[in-house]
Amino acid sequence: MSETVSAIVKGGVFWAGQVLIVVVLSGLFLRRRYRACPSFVLYLLATLIGDLLLILGPRHLNPESSLFGLLGAKGFYSRDFWMLKELTLNLLKFAVALELAFRTFRSFPGARSTARSVMLLLVAVTLVSVVTVAAQVSAIDLEDRVNQIIGRLQPRVLNGTVWLFTGMAVLILWYRLPVDRFHKAILTGFVPYLLIFTIGLNALDSYGWNIRDLINYVHTTAYLLLLAYWAWEAWAPPAPPTVARGPAPVLERQAV
Amino acid sequence: MLWMIGLSVLSCFVVLFLLGRRDERAIRRDWELLLTPKGESLYRNIEGRVHNELALVDLTYDEAFAVRELGSVDEAKRLLDVGYRVIEKFSPNMLNLLTAMANFSRMVSAMAPVTPLRPRDFKLTQIVSLAYLNGLVHQFLVSTAERYRLKLYILGQSFGLATRFLLDSTQKIARGAPEAEREWEQIQAIREDFQSLTDESLESLRVLLTSLAAERREDLLKGL
Numbered sequence: 001m002s003e004t005v006s007a008i009v010k011g012g013v014f015w016a017g018q019v020l021i022v023v024v025l026s027g028l029f030l031r032r033r034y035r036a037c038p039s040f041v042l043y044l045l046a047t048l049i050g051d052l053l054l055i056l057g058p059r060h061l062n063p064e065s066s067l068f069g070l071l072g073a074k075g076f077y078s079r080d081f082w083m084l085k086e087l088t089l090n091l092l093k094f095a096v097a098l099e100l101a102f103r104t105f106r107s108f109p110g111a112r113s114t115a116r117s118v119m120l121l122l123v124a125v126t127l128v129s130v131v132t133v134a135a136q137v138s139a140i141d142l143e144d145r146v147n148q149i150i151g152r153l154q155p156r157v158l159n160g161t162v163w164l165f166t167g168m169a170v171l172i173l174w175y176r177l178p179v180d181r182f183h184k185a186i187l188t189g190f191v192p193y194l195l196i197f198t199i200g201l202n203a204l205d206s207y208g209w210n211i212r213d214l215i216n217y218v219h220t221t222a223y224l225l226l227l228a229y230w231a232w233e234a235w236a237p238p239a240p241p242t243v244a245r246g247p248a249p250v251l252e253r254q255a256v
Numbered sequence: 257m258l259w260m261i262g263l264s265v266l267s268c269f270v271v272l273f274l275l276g277r278r279d280e281r282a283i284r285r286d287w288e289l290l291l292t293p294k295g296e297s298l299y300r301n302i303e304g305r306v307h308n309e310l311a312l313v314d315l316t317y318d319e320a321f322a323v324r325e326l327g328s329v330d331e332a333k334r335l336l337d338v339g340y341r342v343i344e345k346f347s348p349n350m351l352n353l354l355t356a357m358a359n360f361s362r363m364v365s366a367m368a369p370v371t372p373l374r375p376r377d378f379k380l381t382q383i384v385s386l387a388y389l390n391g392l393v394h395q396f397l398v399s400t401a402e403r404y405r406l407k408l409y410i411l412g413q414s415f416g417l418a419t420r421f422l423l424d425s426t427q428k429i430a431r432g433a434p435e436a437e438r439e440w441e442q443i444q445a446i447r448e449d450f451q452s453l454t455d456e457s458l459e460s461l462r463v464l465l466t467s468l469a470a471e472r473r474e475d476l477l478k479g480l
Binding site for chain 1: 261264265267268269271272274275276278280283284286287359360362363364399401
């Protein structure tokens with residue numbers, strides 16, 4: 001009985017996630033915000049398609065099937081597909097970070113040159129960190145190897161992405177750059193979510209897979225909250241013309 | 257890995273908190289100041305206010321010097337006290353202005369070249385030393401924005417020094433301390449330094465508000 005309830009809850013959560021992605025995407029297109037960051041739209045589409053294929057795609061493939069060579073006998077319910085999906089999503093998260101950086105700093109030469117150095121440094125550190133730990137992924141058994149990749153490699157990639165977003169936020173604050181509302185939403189949404197995800201994966205590696213359910217609940221809750229926040233921002237009405245409320249900005253006060 | 261995650265969590269949440277509570281409208285309005293004729297009009301307003309305040313200071317001190325020449329020492333002391341009170345209000349205003357300019361300077365990367373303070377423009381030894389320091393450190397800094405912020409810092413410190421010396425001299429004269437004559441000369445020197453510091457501050461503000469070339473302004477305005 002409890003297993004049935006658990007399966008229903010899991011199914012409900014999964015479909016709620018898909019519905020929220022569709023809500024975000026439709027908000028982005030109807031409010032014409034898709035142009036603000038096309039790689040983010042691509043990321044959402046890849047997440048949606050990947051999740052749907054994982055659930056709805058064929059779970060058994062014949063050796064004659066063209067996908068058999070790529071995914072194996074278990075089709076879209078295989079570890080190979082899961083790894084391919086995660087790799088694509090990680091690359092797209094990196095792409096979102098780099099596109100946001102490009103769009104935010106392109107008009108400001110001073111900030112742009114600093115941003116370029118900071119981004120290069122962070123990408124290099126992430127690469128070194130990934131290459132260093134990749135040597136430790138040495139399990140012979142396929143299942144153990146996948147677990148090692150999830151527990152050791154993935155957190156480093158995610159941590160690198162978090163640092164890219166955070167580095168960008170620091171430069172935005174330092175140079176007092178104006179930021180598009182949706183860019184800010186992507187940034188402020190991604191960072192806490194990726195941090196929770198990273199901590200969860202790290203905990204799995206440190207304390208073993210018996211805490212998987214707990215990690216899963218926390219991660220799923222964070223994911224749904226993130227999507228709800230993005231949906232809210234994607235559907236938010238366009239900002240009115242710039243009129244600051246409250247006290248006049250810092251320099252203007254000096255004229256009074 | 258744990259320390260990396262701990263560091264990430266702490267720093268990320270601090271940064272996100274600061275980014276979240278930032279007033280985007282005020283930031284956009286600040287950028288508009290730098291990119292539109294509003295900046296020039298703001299400069300004229302601030303310049304007018306500062307000149308008025310300095311004129312009031314000059315008037316009071318001129319009167320104090322004149323009354324002293326006529327032999328009315330008590331009246332001269334009273335006017336000195338009034339002059340000091342005006343400076344006491346003027347100086348923090350200038351420090352606030354310099355702080356605001358330092359914030360704005362990060363927004364302007366392509367600034368017009370900045371020249372350091374010239375020691376020969378100042379009379380007080382301590383301010384002359386600060387001007388030399390400005391010239392020296394200026395050579396070690398690479399970017400114009402850094403040199404600009406250094407100059408603002410030195411200006412701020414100099415305003416603080418000049419105000420302290422003015423208080424000191426005013427109090428000595430009020431107490432009737434010996435060598436009062438030298439204190440009157442010191443006040444005259446401080447007045448001239450205040451004038452030079454104010455001129456340099458206003459010039460720095462003008463550079464800040466007019467640095468962005470017309471063609472870049474249009475690009476940036478489109479981006480906003």
